[in-house]
Amino acid sequence: MARITAGVGCSHVPAIGVAMDTGITDQPYWQPVFKGFEKSREWIKEKNPDVIFLVYNDHCTVFDASCIPTFALGCAAEFAPADEGWGPRPVPVVKNHQKMASHIAQSLILDEFDITIMNEMEVDHGLTVPLSVMYGDKTPEDEWPALVIPLCVNVVQYPAPTGNRCYNLGKAIRRAVESFDEDLNVVIFGTGGMSHQLQYKRAGLINQEWDTAFLDRLTSDPVGLSQMPHVEYLREAGSEGVEMVMWHVMRGALDDDVTEVHRHYHVPASNTAVGHIILENKAS
Amino acid sequence: MARITAGVGCSHVPAIGVAMDTGITDQPYWQPVFKGFEKSREWIKEKNPDVIFLVYNDHCTVFDASCIPTFALGCAAEFAPADEGWGPRPVPVVKNHQKMASHIAQSLILDEFDITIMNEMEVDHGLTVPLSVMYGDKTPEDEWPALVIPLCVNVVQYPAPTGNRCYNLGKAIRRAVESFDEDLNVVIFGTGGMSHQLQYKRAGLINQEWDTAFLDRLTSDPVGLSQMPHVEYLREAGSEGVEMVMWHVMRGALDDDVTEVHRHYHVPASNTAVGHIILENKAS
Amino acid sequence: MAIKKDYEDIPGTFVFDADRGREGYHLNQFCISLRLQKNRDAFNADEEGYLDAYPMTPEQRDAVLKREWNRLLELGGNIYYTSKLAANDGINFQDLAGIMTGMGREAYRDMMLNGGRSPEGNRYQSEWDEKETD
Amino acid sequence: MAIKKDYEDIPGTFVFDADRGREGYHLNQFCISLRLQKNRDAFNADEEGYLDAYPMTPEQRDAVLKREWNRLLELGGNIYYTSKLAANDGINFQDLAGIMTGMGREAYRDMMLNGGRSPEGNRYQSEWDEKETD
């Protein structure tokens, strides 16, 4: 039986990818950002997941405004890094566990989540940056050490799915994973955030107090946290801070009781507060 | 306030469209098919809905296998008839109530239905044939008498959404319609079916007894009917009979108590049993 | 797989699930491309050349070229896709069913006019197996 | 509309809802087309000609040609789309924010290095209105 053993929350700031791709991670600006991922890289090497279920959002790269799925599950054999306007990131193609992905799709739909199945898809920084920060530098000739099942969530066109829906989707993903017969160690990633606003006159908003409370409540009060209305994200964490709803998918897929094994928080990376957490199921 | 006043269940057999488009509806083969819609045409002229919320499925025409949404809501300004392999049907372009459509999309997502928003979309016979049978012959120069909000449901790639999910979606659509401020008379269509199998060695399966019970239970036992598992549709009503799940969306959007004001059932149209029902809310 | 395929004992029927969808992906994408006139023209002018753009298996390609309609379904095709190839050849859904059932166009049409294929004896594979050994 | 826009009193912010999405549709579709090199090349060779393919309003078109980044948002653009136009011009997200806030590149970067824009006084439009009348 496959099982989800841990969850990773992680910002996916594109500038972090650019810093890695251009080799400037030891500059004073970037050094503290990457310092906080040193322990994470050891942890994931140790944990060595077979499959990463990666919840992210596309940033109007692969999905244009003609078709906007709320939840799009990647069922293709592989996912190439997309050109986001300055050429594709020089990282490996992402390989899927295709059979498990379509098992999860079937299970989720029968479990009354109205998934869109993607049999062809490229992926943007929302998916590749978390892999880069966790696994370190990889060239297009390398392979990512884990297979990746991508779940792309709409958080650009209002409304994103509610936190409650995301949390319950996490629970349904867990049921789907646990009903897959292969013996696989699965880690789930929730990505995006933390507080940031990229647009207009309020750009640059950072709310460290709010971010810290969010990270705390992932362990102490995940259900309560998932009830937060959209307007609070928008007002308190910036218009792009609503990406944080994706972390509830990750949290919902874990046990009620988890152990926080690592946390990292730093301001700034570009316009953004970088946040990162690793949660393990107590039984694992 | 907008309100849903009635529901129409209706087969959408492509051959019915071809018969109308080629002017052979008075041939002995087709005459009984169209005879049963005479009362329906009077009814809809009388009812004169402002908006039709039309639940249908695409038949691998507009959606290919690369992207398969479970529920895709049409939010574009208009929807052109698609070329399905023999040229587009010579019928009017379908016009949307775009503002109401996007209101419904927002409402459904906040109500935890994971809709895919379509801002560009063509439509196949699944949508245009029910309009043709209800409104009669129309040329591309005419206009459909009502605006149409299309909801496209995946019933081709297994699994379709459950009957229960469809029924509850109907209830959520009703809530969305009733929270739209404009004073509009809305009729909801559920299309597809009845029993039919288009494929392989069991093609031609027709189950009149099952179809009749389905039509009966729409009035007498809609909730029980919505609990039917997929395998019963597939086994009893043919592999393409699973389209009938879309009728539950229509039924869920109506009052618990409805009056059956018209029914029509005929075998065959091409490979298919033609079924049709009109249900009115008692209060309307 | 832990999701039981409770539909596999229906005779003469393929349920187009994820496993079939994966197997038939490029075949089906080829078929749907024929919904546009410019693609139908290109395919009809040079079938082999047109098919080169779709990385299907040799068996699938062969079944396309030979118009083996049942074989296309056995190899992961879905009827809504393969019917686009049939439409290109001027074959409608009813005549395609006449071919796939092995009954032929007239006999199939007559069956439909007489109420269609009864569900009696056509619900379970075991019912078909019995018939064959009769 | 009966869905209350409870987010409209956030200052200096556009929430990209259905109304904005409708208004900005062709503008945003133009912007996303620039994610591909061949489209960037075509646009850079002939901006006016390239824009003719996108039926946006004259105001939107003008704002594109003049690179009026805030105006693009006011006219229904979304930052993830307009950032594709900025990327084409060699402007990254941070420098774009420096322009949109009116602070300029250096002052904006310094604000971020000092912990970013505080939520204090930046949660409600009324707080900004007060500041202006001070």
Ligand SMILES: [Fe+3]
């Ligand atoms: Fe993001």
Ligand SMILES: [Fe+3]
């Ligand atoms: Fe159909």
